[in-house]
Amino acid sequence: MMNTKGSGEFATWDVDCEQAFEVALPPRWEFRDRAFGSPGIWRPFNEAVSCEINALVRRGQRRGNVSISGAEFAVDLQDMVAMPTDQYAVPRGLRKNVRQPNVNKKALRQLYQKYAEELLPADHPGGPDGIAGDKFLELFKDLEVDPGTDVAALALASACNAAEMGVFRRREFICGCAALEVDNIADLRGKMPELRDNVISGKSLPEVYAYTFGVALEPPCKLLPLEEAAQYWALLLPNWPLREDFCDWAMRHMKGKAINRDLWMMILKLATEVPADLSNFNENPAWPVVLDDFVEYYRAQKGL
């Protein structure tokens, strides 16, 4: 049934893939000097500049200012040219270099079709269908990962940039697979230990951690209840020595018992940059008041 219906629906598959690939692997931007008729050679911008231009594209702006190697450029994406705001700098031509992930679109479609089903709302920007509910659990069962207790599941969701907890929309799933460069279940399963290790070792922790807060929120709400936050910390920061002390303290003393984004991000900083004896805590005076209070309490307790 899925297949018969799918043939029509998956007609847009290639377009979906192109768009998802661009999210998974943002295009790099290249430039060449355009002076005195000499064509010059194309050279890539550094990563930060590429990011800035991509941000312009994402925001749908045609023009914007970007600083390239110290000089400020007015980038015009319609004419594909970067005009210096300083009139003596050389004008430069622009070129987008789209990166293609090493995946087979067809194989990927087969992988997706196995788990996909129609989901509401149909006009979701991630696509009219996706992996959710039982199918979602089935996927993770095939990946040999427990989505409730294994941080690899969060890492995968982060790679997919999934907007909702427990759901991979079509483009989100393609995006995740493209980022990981896998197109079948065995390869995807093989990536799981790496995803897990990258989070635990801290390599991909900042992205996954930041992503988690966004996906954990119920949309209009901007605060994450403390109890939920504590569960995520257990997943994401299993090695933080003060985690349990902090959660205990927060449960008893914190006003509101909810975490805002700023506090969430600062707790990552606390967990990764401050040792268990809190010796360098005072180097940053800008810690949120909640953390100040906790540290004061904790120091009093431990006699630090």
Added chain:
Amino acid sequence: MSSLGAKKPGIRQFRSGDPMDEKESNRTWECLRHAIHQIHQHNASSLSFEELYRNAYNLVLHKYGELLYNGVQGVVAEHLKVVAQSCIECPDDRLLDELKKQWDDHKTTMVMIRDILMYMDRNFVTQYKKVPVYEMGLMIFRDKVSGHPRVKTHLLTLLLDNISAERRGEQVDRILLKHTTNMLVELGVQGKNVYRECFEDQFLDATRKFYQDESKQYISQNPCSDYLRKAEKRIREEKARVENYLHESTMEKIQELCDEEWISVHYKTLIHMENSGCAWMFQCDKIADLERMYLLFSRVPVTLKEVQKVMMDCMCEAGRDVLNDPEKVKDPVSFITAILSLKYKYDRFVKESFKESKDFQLALKQAFESFLNKDTRTAQYLSLYVDDQFRKGLKGMSSDADVDTALEQVVTVFRFLQDKDVFENFYKQHLSKRLLTGRSVSDEAERSMISKLKSECGHQYTSKLEGMFQDMKLSEDIMKQYKNSFASPSLSRGSRAGPGVGSAVSSASSSIDMKVSVLTSGFWPGSPMNPCTLPPEVQECISRFETFYLAKHTGRKLTWQPQYGAADLKAQMPKTKHELSVSTYQMCILMLFNQQPTWTYQDIRLRTNIPVEPVDELKRHLQSLYVNPKAKILVKLGDGEKKEPEENDQFMVNPQFESKLLRIKVPLVLSKNTESATGAPQGADGPSDVPATVEEDRKHLVEAVVVRVMKSRKTLEHNQLVMEVTRHLTARFQPSPTLIKQRIEKLIEREYLERSQADRRVYNYLA
């Protein structure tokens, strides 16, 4: 000159034609030697200056300068040997006189010798770099006479003995001493400071020892003020001594020595001396003693720090006493009076004892700030004090200058307050009560108070207070216009008003005189309350006013606030006729009794709708009508045990009511709730903290300032931001870093700011 010129040919002739041989030179020298001897024997009058001068001239001219110079040196030395002998043999008590005599002689003879040998001094001495004759004489005197070990030690002993005798209060021959020290100073030629070596060093040592002992002994047996007097006297004496008979170079050294021995060593003991030290002086208003101490101690400026510390301690202690005094806790007026008298007391010390020293002024300010800002009570009491002054205190004052002084005093205390916004909050409440009840003694004084606050804290601080005055003035105009708008005065009627109030005289007839105050919301304290149901007569008046007002000012909205109002009622009591001065709420209650003789509590509540939330106004106003024995207008039926009305209690007009007074004012009972609501003092509860409304205002203020700073700076480091914000706000209150931090976090949450990705200590402003 011309006579000298006449001699010249002869001299030239002598020089050129007649060279001097050895024999001739010896003869000439012999002649001079004899002459010098004669001078020493005081026979100089028999000598010819001209002849001797010529002889010396000839010797030098014919290259016998060496012979002459050495010869003179020998003769003088010979003579001084004899002199020295006479000094050595001289008994101690005569030594100084003998020395004086010999020294004077020596100086006179040396001047004569120098004059004879003038030519030698000018030519031979400069050419061969010898010591001039006069100084050579001094040196020989120094070596042979004053430098003689026996003379030297005796001289020193004699000098020191004389000085210590003088210190004991005995008379000494100052002129002789002056002479001797002068001699020592004059002997200091050719790089040798005889005065210092033979006298000053030993003198300083002896003095130090003497004062060490004396000060130590004196301080152990005498109170502080006596010691100060003694030290002052000693220092003055030493100064006089140097002026009288010592050399001026000693002045600085001896002063330093005295400062050290009399002040530096003992200042702590002095300041902290029990029952006579600094603290005691402050307590007992010893202005003169403190002045003495200040003048003495300012010689060693570091010691003044200790005095300042003690002063601050004393003030803080006195301040604490005032703060904790159970009498003054209850009475704001005596509290502020006590603070003012404390300020007056220490102002006098600073002014009269400490010569308005900047350091002491600062210490005074710090001390006041430290104890006045322990809690917000000072702000509250100060406002209550002003309230009291405006209600009663200023009445007694006839002249504007007196009023101004009284207000100026308030401002001096106001300056010490850190939380000026708390004061503003209380002041606003009290001012609004004064304005609405018309209890203020003088509008002019009120305005001058506000302009004083304005000059202290700026325009923004008083804008609301000024707005309140403006409202009152406008309301008066409106009332005039309103009354004029009726052709016939019989039609004018009224009651209380406003987002404000009015006093109304209502009678059984239909004429009600209404006064409405139209208040701008936002200027006035307190949040609006739901209005109650007014008696129909009054309601009619109100509607009329509303029509009148809204016709003039379209688009405005009037909310009636009866809780601020008052009314005068003409009442036909069962036995007598009275005029009752009551609150608007009470008027509503009493008017009910025109309809039927008894009402239950429940019915009263339903009919009047007087709010019971958040403060039970109905209970309070109703209770006031029957509990006060002097104004027992109503009676509660049933068991009279409880004072508080209950749901089914019945009320009726007191049939036994009697009073000699025509006009009866019904005072309101104070319930605990109302106290906290109006911000009146809460003696029993101890110091209250910053009121919630102020707390709320502060949050907004801090956020506004943070945004303003960040808007201009775009990115800023945390500590700099906190500093900047604190700087902007100190004029109003002292924001705690935690408060600022919390507000920054709120602003991050609301996306006015973000933390910089690169450095978490840095904030970026998001446009």
